[in-house]
Amino acid sequence: MNGRMTTRRGSAVAYEEAYGLTLSSRVRLARNLRGLPFPDQATAQIRAQVLQCVQTAAREALPIQESLADSPRLFRQRLFEDHLISHHLLEGRPESAVCRNADRPLSIMINEEDHVRIQAIRAGLALREAWEDANALDDLLEQQLDYAFSPTLGYLTSCPTNVGTGMRASVLMHLPGLVIMSEIEPIINGLSKIGLAVRGRWGEGTAALGHMFQISNQLTLGLSEMRIVEDLEAIVKEVAGHEQNARMRLKQERGLFAEDLAARAEGLLSSARLMTAQEALERLSELRLGIALGLVKGLDMQTVDRLLLDVQPAHLQTAAGRSMSGEERDVERARRLRQELRRPAKRTAKRNP
Amino acid sequence: MNGRMTTRRGSAVAYEEAYGLTLSSRVRLARNLRGLPFPDQATAQIRAQVLQCVQTAAREALPIQESLADSPRLFRQRLFEDHLISHHLLEGRPESAVCRNADRPLSIMINEEDHVRIQAIRAGLALREAWEDANALDDLLEQQLDYAFSPTLGYLTSCPTNVGTGMRASVLMHLPGLVIMSEIEPIINGLSKIGLAVRGRWGEGTAALGHMFQISNQLTLGLSEMRIVEDLEAIVKEVAGHEQNARMRLKQERGLFAEDLAARAEGLLSSARLMTAQEALERLSELRLGIALGLVKGLDMQTVDRLLLDVQPAHLQTAAGRSMSGEERDVERARRLRQELRRPAKRTAKRNP
Numbered sequence: 069m070n071g072r073m074t075t076r077r078g079s080a081v082a083y084e085e086a087y088g089l090t091l092s093s094r095v096r097l098a099r100n101l102r103g104l105p106f107p108d109q110a111t112a113q114i115r116a117q118v119l120q121c122v123q124t125a126a127r128e129a130l131p132i133q134e135s136l137a138d139s140p141r142l143f144r145q146r147l148f149e150d151h152l153i154s155h156h157l158l159e160g161r162p163e164s165a166v167c168r169n170a171d172r173p174l175s176i177m178i179n180e181e182d183h184v185r186i187q188a189i190r191a192g193l194a195l196r197e198a199w200e201d202a203n204a205l206d207d208l209l210e211q212q213l214d215y216a217f218s219p220t221l222g223y224l225t226s227c228p229t230n231v232g233t234g235m236r237a238s239v240l241m242h243l244p245g246l247v248i249m250s251e252i253e254p255i256i257n258g259l260s261k262i263g264l265a266v267r268g269r270w271g272e273g274t275a276a277l278g279h280m281f282q283i284s285n286q287l288t289l290g291l292s293e294m295r296i297v298e299d300l301e302a303i304v305k306e307v308a309g310h311e312q313n314a315r316m317r318l319k320q321e322r323g324l325f326a327e328d329l330a331a332r333a334e335g336l337l338s339s340a341r342l343m344t345a346q347e348a349l350e351r352l353s354e355l356r357l358g359i360a361l362g363l364v365k366g367l368d369m370q371t372v373d374r375l376l377l378d379v380q381p382a383h384l385q386t387a388a389g390r391s392m393s394g395e396e397r398d399v400e401r402a403r404r405l406r407q408e409l410r411r412p413a414k415r416t417a418k419r420n421p
Numbered sequence: 422m423n424g425r426m427t428t429r430r431g432s433a434v435a436y437e438e439a440y441g442l443t444l445s446s447r448v449r450l451a452r453n454l455r456g457l458p459f460p461d462q463a464t465a466q467i468r469a470q471v472l473q474c475v476q477t478a479a480r481e482a483l484p485i486q487e488s489l490a491d492s493p494r495l496f497r498q499r500l501f502e503d504h505l506i507s508h509h510l511l512e513g514r515p516e517s518a519v520c521r522n523a524d525r526p527l528s529i530m531i532n533e534e535d536h537v538r539i540q541a542i543r544a545g546l547a548l549r550e551a552w553e554d555a556n557a558l559d560d561l562l563e564q565q566l567d568y569a570f571s572p573t574l575g576y577l578t579s580c581p582t583n584v585g586t587g588m589r590a591s592v593l594m595h596l597p598g599l600v601i602m603s604e605i606e607p608i609i610n611g612l613s614k615i616g617l618a619v620r621g622r623w624g625e626g627t628a629a630l631g632h633m634f635q636i637s638n639q640l641t642l643g644l645s646e647m648r649i650v651e652d653l654e655a656i657v658k659e660v661a662g663h664e665q666n667a668r669m670r671l672k673q674e675r676g677l678f679a680e681d682l683a684a685r686a687e688g689l690l691s692s693a694r695l696m697t698a699q700e701a702l703e704r705l706s707e708l709r710l711g712i713a714l715g716l717v718k719g720l721d722m723q724t725v726d727r728l729l730l731d732v733q734p735a736h737l738q739t740a741a742g743r744s745m746s747g748e749e750r751d752v753e754r755a756r757r758l759r760q761e762l763r764r765p766a767k768r769t770a771k772r773n774p
Contacts, residue, residue, distance in 0.1 A: 324694060324748070328755070331693060331694050332689055332692060332694075335689050335693065336685055336688050336689065338688060339684045339685060339687055340688065341677060341680045341684045341685075342678070342681040395677070
């Protein structure tokens with residue numbers, strides 16, 4: 069990160085907001101109950117005790133409480149796609165549960181790696197708000213639960229990398245400009261050097277499909293929660309400035325290429341009969357860029373953002389009300405995309421003149 | 422070629438006609454004037470003499486007579502794309518000309534490799550008719566020109582491979598089924614073994630872009646013209662049978678793939694902002710296959726066949742009335758394709774519901 073962008077931070081922030089460079093902000097807090105072994109070391113009996121205890125404490129704030137141990141795979145897959153459960157719980161651990169409220173901005177996982185994982189998600193760049201949501205729920209739970217806390221180390225967690233605040237703050241950013249202009253590598257390297265992790269949309273080991281990057285803090289010890297949030301927010305604004313810059317140059321220097329890219333994406337999305345989740349993500353990303361650059365008219369970013377979620381395998385199957393094979397999903401995904409993206413005719417359109 | 426197809430020849434012929442497997446049939450006759458050196462060995466004076474002599478003889482039948490020596494490059498390129506001149510004349514040889522009638526099924530080149538090259542083109546599978554056209558013009562010219570003819574060898578030509586009938590009969594076939602089902606290689610090998618040449622659309626050395634294959638006789642000596650035509654026609658029908666078979670299996674065994682291929686082709690053709698000639702050829706070929714398989718509705722093959730010609734570089738520039746850079750052509754080609762292929766809206770279409 070060079071310092072030059074700082075002077076343009078104001079414009080970058082406006083740009084970030086206007087073009088949805090940050091799709092979502094997330095804060096999660098890892099907590100454990102004092103005197104009980106962490107879930108992986110605990111007996112089934114102790115995990116059951118933790119489960120009951122936490123569910124009771126959370127009942128009022130998070131009335132939708134679902135067991136993950138005996139849930140159908142599709143149900144867990146859907147929660148995973150919504151970022152409500154982790155890879156760990158996707159496989160369905162015994163005595164584990166997810167508790168959430170109806171709107172889903174706030175949730176907890178019970179007996180994942182830690183006894184309790186609080187999570188708050190907000191749309192757009194809203195790390196402070198997400199932090200406040202998570203913190204308020206944390207305070208509420210702490211009134212009823214006795215957390216494992218060390219005055220010197222802070223919150224104790226199963227994995228040492230979470231000790232301290234137990235907090236992970238992350239943002240999901242859409243950075244097609246930097247990818248297309250081949251400028252993403254130095255940005256990622258720079259972020260790593262200052263202690264941030266950059267991953268694909270679904271966490272560690274997932275590629276940055278559809279130009280989506282999840283940026284999160286690595287350091288949980290020795291910094292206050294607010295400091296972590298403020299630092300990450302400042303970085304997001306800096307990255308947004310770089311992305312804005314890359315997009316402006318893309319449009320100026322390779323305008324026809326960009327226009328063609330977005331038009332082809334829309335053409336394929338609104339006509340294909342088979343489409344994998346990966347291709348859908350890639351084409352929707354190109355379409356999203358086209359909308360942001362003003363190259364695609366009459367289509368709003370909200371529709372694209374909704375489709376980015378809806379074309380995921382479990383979302384598709386849940387909406388269709390049945391389990392589907394891979395090919396059936398590709399057919400249904402293509403159908404859904406055609407239905408939502410097919411354009412009304414232009415009045416000037418003609419055929420076989 | 423196995424003999425099995427023979428029993429189905431009747432149905433293959435009907436299929437060939439219905440689905441335009443053969444785009445065009447061509448017959449050309451190489452002729453030279455007695456006692457004069459072939460163009461490459463001749464002086465400019467002798468070539469000029471040949472030119473004048475042949476132009477005069479052809480004037481009534483082929484009133485449009487155009488010199489190639491001092492013509493603009495774009496003009497020659499356009500004639501080349503229409504198969505009216507060869508690679509040889511594309512570069513603009515001195516004292517060379519093309520003579521044709523208004524409808525262009527019949528033409529001659531003067532001072533190409535031979536003094537006279539007569540050519541007749543017919544749409545579809547019509548080799549006999551093309552041969553009759555060429556033969557009638559040949560008879561007409563022979564009334565006024567003294568051809569170099571040997572009672573033992575037949576017509577004498579610049580290249581020994583043309584001696585005898587001086588005839589080359591060829592068809593342009595669209596064989597996407599055989600290509601997609603990976604069955605084209607043995608067919609090509611089989612054709613080569615029985616003395617036929619298989620090339621891309623624009624002759625030797627051009628790849629079989631857009632699944633288009635030009636199949637022609639190699640043998641000009643020791644066979645009558647009618648025998649050459651009949652043999653090639655029989656082969657075309659056999660190849661048509663194999664293509665029909667491959668398409669049927671493609672539709673039965675990989676129907677979704679075929680539908681997706683055609684739909685994507687249409688989607689890209691009707692939305693891209695930049696398109697190379699090669700990509701246009703490939704996508705139009707896929708669209709043509711989709712129409713033949715009944716997977717693309719409301720679009721006729723004639724439109725696609727016209728576009729296959731119209732998107733060629735010189736055609737595009739001639740239609741636009743100006744010379745264009747490569748990128749300008751890609752923009753204009755994409756614009757033209759969008760204009761002709763954009764669909765009227767479906768009544769069920771909806772957007773941002």
